[in-house]
Amino acid sequence: MPKAQETVLEIDLKSLEHNYRFLRTKLNPSTKFLSVVKAFAYGSDADQIALKLQELGTDYFAVAYVKEGVALRKAGITKPILVLHPQAVNFERLIEFQLEPSLYAFGILNQFMALLIQKKINRYPVHIKFNTGLNRLGFGEKDLESLFQLLQNQDNLEIVSLFSHLAATEDPQEEVFTKNQIALFEKISVEVANRLKIQPIRHILNTSGILNYSEAQYDMVRSGIGLYGYGNEAKFDAELKPIATLKTIISQIHHLSPNDTVGYNRAYVSKSPRVSATLPIGHADGIGRQYGKGKTFVLVNGQMAPIIGNVCMDMIMIDITDIPSKEGDEVVIFGPQLSAHDVAKTANTISYELITGISQRVKRIYTP
Incomplete structure (x- = not known):
């Protein structure tokens, strides 16, 4: 798949086939x-x-x-x-x-x-x-x-x-x-x-x-x-392949001074010089407010970055202080590299709720 240029849900039909055939191996042919x-x-x-x-x-x-x-x-x-x-x-x-x-x-x-x-x-x-x-x-x-x-x-x-x-x-x-x-x-x-x-x-x-x-x-x-792609147990998750990867990009980077705040209600306060990035995805896309305030991480250039402040309707902000990044870089919210099960767990919910809640306004693209 080419790098994301907007918020997209990539759907891998080969992984779907893998999961279907794996589950079939547990059954009698009839x-x-x-x-x-x-x-x-x-x-x-x-x-x-x-x-x-x-x-x-x-x-x-x-x-x-x-x-x-x-x-x-x-x-x-x-x-x-x-x-x-x-x-x-x-x-x-x-x-x-x-x-x-x-x-x-x-x-x-x-x-x-x-x-x-x-x-x-x-x-x-x-x-x-x-x-x-x-x-x-x-x-x-x-x-x-x-x-x-x-x-x-x-x-x-x-x-x-x-x-x-x-x-x-x-x-x-x-x-x-x-x-x-x-x-x-x-x-x-x-x-x-x-x-x-x-x-x-x-x-x-x-x-x-x-x-x-x-x-x-x-x-x-x-x-x-x-x-x-989810088996509700680690041993089965290892055999299955998540078919969906939710990706977005960095829209803007901010250099924060001590005591700067981020987002609605000033829910994040910088205690030291930090670097934040704003992403074009929010609770209208299925990433609810329960994922904010440092509870949940996303993947930026292979490194984990926490969501900071309150999740907005169309945007989230993340801390990328120690991650070399630039505007336009791809960000993974969940997928094979970052399980929806693990992401959901940070907000005391389950993968079912997270993956089924992805808004229909998020563009779907497919790997045949």
């Missing part, structure tokens, strides 16, 4: 792979990422909302797309673009069935979600009898899959809880399949589940963060 590309493919570019994954052979995609699935269809995605959190107001669009809803509660299930009956649609593909302990979305074990009564002897829905979501697959201290979730899913899914006389795809593993509990891969697994 296990299907669902690629999670919600939230603009975790802050990168859903269209380009999904097209590459479709080329690589992924079996399924997942998005959070109908709007995201519609965008993928318009971009040329033909593989099945699971909508994890559909809203009833968008059901017409969901059907129009042949998206497949997760049905997780009686309210949304009844609304979707009513629309199918109204439209005289039979055997529309759906996914039934069960709550096994995350307590976010999903039918509970106590709902099974009522669910059977509703789903038996109906022709409007074709149950493509049964699934659940694990709460703490990256935490070894929660192994007992995780295994109890898997056991409950096994019990529920077998009962549902037997009572309804169906043979659905079953899936429960997320990225950390693939890496730590591959024995529970069932018929399909789901990966989001792993595709983008």
Whole structure:
């Protein structure tokens, strides 16, 4: 890649391929792979990422909302797309673009069935979600009898899959809880399949589940963060390659005298002669105020430079006193050289929040 001349998010599709193939090595050849590309493919570019994954052979995609699935269809995605959190107001669009809803509660299930009956649609593909302990979305074990009564002897829905979501697959201290979730899913899914006389795809593993509990891969697994280069554990991060590098440049350099201040509210006070640099990136681009005041570092010419003062909407300031630099030099905010996991940790958050929060005004460029 040429040196950045503005704030850009570089997306390396070869690293995406590496991550996809690495995760595949943890699976049986027959296990299907669902690629999670919600939230603009975790802050990168859903269209380009999904097209590459479709080329690589992924079996399924997942998005959070109908709007995201519609965008993928318009971009040329033909593989099945699971909508994890559909809203009833968008059901017409969901059907129009042949998206497949997760049905997780009686309210949304009844609304979707009513629309199918109204439209005289039979055997529309759906996914039934069960709550096994995350307590976010999903039918509970106590709902099974009522669910059977509703789903038996109906022709409007074709149950493509049964699934659940694990709460703490990256935490070894929660192994007992995780295994109890898997056991409950096994019990529920077998009962549902037997009572309804169906043979659905079953899936429960997320990225950390693939890496730590591959024995529970069932018929399909789901990966989001792993595709983008993060494995939630150092040993897996070493095997994966971050696909996105957030870069910017030095716009201006200032030579500060003792007691000079920097930025809004004079949040930084120079205690000695210092050199600061201003960068064209700020909280409107996804680098929040929590990264300011010396908590977080960026990479300038291979050296770490702290963010000083308050992060502004469109700018941050850094201390480059001991770093040979000039205006126009490239600055790395995160990427393979400076992990988003480590950057996020300085602000007591996680890589997911940092990478998915990169504004759409930041230019995306690609390495094929």
